[in-house]
């Protein structure tokens with residue numbers, strides 16, 4: 001494995017690991033706040049218990065998110081010093097703002113987790129709200145930075161160096177809005193439907209369990225709307241990519257030739273050498289409509305890009321298809337749940353829906369991983385699209401396969417520990433009888 | 448603001464964040480040291496006190512380090528790039544320590560309370576709490592000695608190992624560890640409710656305070672060979688005497704306050720002592736951020752960036768300061 005490949009793999013593995021915990025750190029505070037708010041409104045102790053149990057899992061996930069994020073901040077330099085020397089002054093600004101979002105998040109998470117008995121219930125709820133808001137803000141800021149790598153702005157290039165730097169213009173880059181919107185929705189959809197799926201699974205075994213019924217309702221409130229909006233937001237993203245990153249779009253859609261009235265390919269295994277995609281289903285004109293809203297619009301193909309500068313076409317195409325397929329499934333399941341809620345029926349009574357939700361537990365997270373493969377691998381061979389090549393940005397440190405192997409093993413160990421601990425948390429749910437006692441007595445015991 | 452003043456303000460902000468990290472995050476690592484060295488009849492209660500003291504605040508304290516990194520790559524990108532190349536190995540190892548410390552601590556809190564399980568996580572937590580400060584100190588020591596380099600045709604060891612595997616950086620690593628443990632013992636002494644527990648940490652604070660003198664002296668002696676810039680400035684320049692004097696006064700005051708069981712005063716004096724040491728280092732290599740050639744002016748980002756980041760820091764502080772105040776009031780508000 002050469003050093004460039006090792007560095008790219010290490011970055012990719014680190015980010016793919018971090019994002020799972022980051023997304024949970026964005027989504028779970030919302031679920032906990034909704035549960036706690038329901039408790040304050042209704043006095044139902046089950047909701048309080050829910051918030052407390054969820055907060056334990058969140059504490060574990062959050063700590064791993066914080067340490068893996070720290071690895072990333074260092075890795076930006078350890079692996080890509082040239083990139084950071086170039087990009088730091090231009091796009092460091094959102095990272096600085098993110099630093100303050102981390103502060104607020106970490107401070108009020110400490111208050112939330114350890115402050116149950118120390119502050120008033122109302123103050124406690126507000127601490128949760130601040131964690132949720134600052135978590136979403138962290139995601140927005142860091143994704144702005146990533147969007148800038150896709151659609152760089154806020155500087156001019158003179159002799160390979162940036163001049164006329166403007167950090168605010170860099171933050172307002174053309175990809176920023178669609179990417180951050182899509183990411184924040186993704187976090188709520190993945191966490192909400194992930195949690196809903198776990199409780200749906202447990203409800204299939206014990207349909208009357210009040211704890212899981214409440215949990216399912218709260219998780220669906222957080223996850224389903226985001227999952228329904230996600231295809232719309234994804235369509236906005238695709239239009240943005242079509243406008244700003246034609247090579248990436250061509251790879252996503254396996255479009256080898258520039259065409260007016262381009263078809264959409266569903267499935268297929270693109271073969272870059274022959275410029276065809278066997279086994280694909282073609283939907284005529286659909287790509288031109290989706291990308292530019294006009295069936296006759298010309299869509300640029302890979303023939304406009306030098307062969308040496310193509311990203312890995314089969315990989316990008318496949319990742320994109322996986323994301324869209326998973327997103328469609330989650331949106332349909334969410335629509336079904338929304339329909340039931342609209343008809344005032346409890347989704348927990350619909351076994352078919354419970355099965356579909358349980359099946360969908362990991363799908364949001366898989367879609368997130370696939371989506372990032374599309375953005376990042378689809379941008380190759382550039383680290384900053386059209387400006388700096390990844391190969392020119394890598395550290396001169398030799399033997400990078402050693403840290404890559406080492407950090408990968410570290411992630412494997414962390415994953416094993418987290419899975420073990422989360423299993424413990426979930427299996428610890430009390431049996432349904434635990435809430436048989438009157439709510440008031442339970443409350444008194446807790447105070 | 449003229450550009451050089453802007454750059455100086457941001458360099459000071461980097462140092463101030465590092466200072467906060469050392470005083471707050473440093474003490475969390477020191478807590479891990481005392482977890483490892485817990486002993487005697489109150490061993491379990493010592494560990495419980497450490498865990499209670501760190502639990503709610505370590506993640507917030509940790510963000511100071513993130514702020515250092517972010518400010519460095521935004522405002523002084525050349526410094527960040529060169530540090531990341533030359534110190535690749537110690538920084539990577541430090542990262543491993545940070546990861547193991549934070550995750551093992553949290554896993555211990557939420558895993559089974561059975562003794563063997565708790566001890567297993569506890570050992571990782573404590574081991575990482577010792578390694579990480581040493582590696583942080585080694586990195587600082589290498590910077591101070593002006594030895595951080597980028598490869599220019601030499602061998603691997605010449606560039607990536609030898610600069611930091613020297614007596615002086617190792618001594619700074621030791622000093623960092625001892626100071627962190629000292630801070631933690633003093634803070635824990637102030638936080639313990641029970642007199643016997645307070646005595647435990649008082650003894651530890653006295654021991655660590657004396658050890659800090661030794662480690663500081665060792666580092667200073669070695670600086671003569673390895674870090675001549677720092678050595679010359681620390682002995683020769685006009686501000687050297689007042690800085691040494693202040694450090695010494697706070698160090699003696701801290702020990703005296705510990706001795707006389709004045710926990711609150713000891714906490715202040717110990718923090719002031721460590722702060723003086725840190726700024727003494729910064730002054731001794733002024734105007735260099737990364738000796739021998741990168742100064743806070745030559746490595747600075749364009750003025751727009753500096754101005755915006757400074758504004759962000761000002762606005763961010765409006766959010767941050769009351770939030771931090773609230774955090775520490777909720778969890779550390781007991782009168783000492």
Ligand code: HDD
Nearest residue numbers: 179183186231234235237238327328364367368371372375
């Ligand atoms: C729950 C997760 C999830 C779901 C259900 C979807 N996506 Fe997605 N998608 C992401 C999670 C995600 C992501 C991981 O968050 C990405 C990576 C970068 C980004 O901004 O969002 C992404 C990127 C991304 C991009 C590339 C943007 C770029 O390169 O800058 C496009 C075109 C789409 N998505 C389109 C869609 C469509 C049409 C979906 C319809 C079902 C869809 N996504 C569902």
Ligand code: HEM
Nearest residue numbers: 008011012015016019142143145146372376377382383390
């Ligand atoms: C958390 C979600 C993210 C995931 C899962 C992700 C995934 C990846 C992957 C798979 C690669 C390797 C691509 C390749 O080399 O073929 C990569 C590279 C990289 N990513 Fe991302 N990425 C994410 C977000 C970001 C963000 C927010 C940034 C910074 C602003 C970023 C910066 C980089 C850099 C600097 C590289 C190395 C250069 C490159 O390969 O393009 N990534 N990432």
Ligand code: HEM
Nearest residue numbers: 021022025062065066069070072073102106135138139142
């Ligand atoms: C190059 C890319 C990235 C870097 C350098 C980075 C850096 C960090 C750091 C340093 C932390 C720890 C903060 C703390 O100590 O509390 C963190 C946590 C977090 N990050 Fe990332 N991050 C990156 C990518 C992302 C992406 C793509 C997202 C979006 C989903 C994200 C969202 C978060 C959130 C919400 C947290 C706080 C929650 C938690 O700790 O679980 N980050 N990140």
